[in-house]
């Protein structure tokens with residue numbers, strides 16, 4: 037399932053203008069739906085349909101599978117960044133769902149067999165929405181198998197699963213009888229067992245984040261994807277975080293824009309104190325953009341030391357988190373209580389962004405990046 041760089045670059049060049057034109061034309065509808073979906077259990081049906089119509093859901097597929105390699109071929113890194121950023125700016129919840137879809141396809145292309153990757157491509161063409169469900173509690177997902185090649189019997193559940201009631205093709209991690217972490221593609225039909233989380237999330241309510249119980253489901257042995265431990269294999273395990281950063285960057289874009297228009301609408305944008313905050317917010321936004329671009333190029337490039345890749349994306353993740361939190365603080369101070377008015381767009385975007393910035397193990401992420409680069413130089417993503 038690979039293309040030569042030239043093929044990928046050509047197909048991306050042909051494809052991008054149409055994709056982005058169609059997406060831009062859809063953004064007002066996607067933004068409007070984000071407001072309507074700010075409630076528990078909501079799901080951006082229209083946004084997903086518009087992404088599908090624009091060709092965004094098939095864009096990550098390699099050219100040989102009828103896609104354009106955005107986010108799966110080195111030449112498509114910045115195209116995917118642009119796509120995730122635009123979607124995140126319009127609706128962070130839709131961005132999260134789209135990012136999960138891209139992540140699952142990336143893993144299937146990277147670790148799946150040619151048959152599995154082609155099967156995924158066919159499913160996307162037939163309207164499938166992929167997702168990646170990893171997070172679990174004490175009742176984590178596991179499977180048993182009588183003999184090699186026999187069907188897989190599933191037990192246990194996934195938590196905080198985006199699109200728990202809508203994703204048709206979740207790629208999940210599951211514990212094998214030997215205790216290994218395996219990836220498994222579990223297409224769901226009328227055997228879906230989704231439920232709400234015990235408590236609501238404050239933000240990202242439009243991503244239908246829930247619990248999915250797999251207990252009792254049986255899948256063929258070829259549902260397993262890759263080898264034991266592939267999901268946790270570095271640098272891919274850490275590197276994939278750049279896509280979530282790109283979505284969060286879109287949220288930062290939106291918030292900075294709402295901040296500036298909010299100040300202007302009250303005639304407060306010429307005040308020097310507010311201008312300091314505007315300047316600081318713009319700096320934070322651009323910091324996040326530069327780090328995300330670097331992370332995308334290093335993660336998707338094929339010429340970097342794997343340890344450099346993982347550590348660069350780790351540092352970038354924390355830089356983007358810090359930038360997002362800085363912007364939230366500046367907006368709260370600058371707009372005051374009007375940033376807290378329930379039902380306002382700025383209040384929702386802040387809530388969504390603050391929730392979305394909660395990514396796994398931030399302490400470990402920073403410390404691992406720091407430990408690797410102490411005494412070393414970060415890779416130059418733009419070096420020829």
Ligand SMILES: Cc1cc2nc3c(=O)[nH]c(=O)nc-3n(C[C@H](O)[C@H](O)[C@H](O)COP(=O)(O)OP(=O)(O)OC[C@H]3O[C@@H](n4cnc5c(N)ncnc54)[C@H](O)[C@@H]3O)c2cc1C
Nearest residue numbers: 168169170171196197198240245391394395396397398399
């Ligand atoms: C909107 C939304 C959608 C999501 N969708 C999905 C999805 O589709 N699929 C999926 O798999 N997951 C999903 N998740 C879950 C997500 O991937 C993360 O698991 C989750 O956001 C982790 O957040 P956390 O703050 O609880 O992280 P934690 O890792 O628990 O971090 C919380 C704090 O504890 C610290 N910490 C971590 N480990 C330790 C330790 N051992 N000892 C001491 N301190 C520790 C961290 O550094 C941090 O300070 C989603 C989450 C959200 C918010």
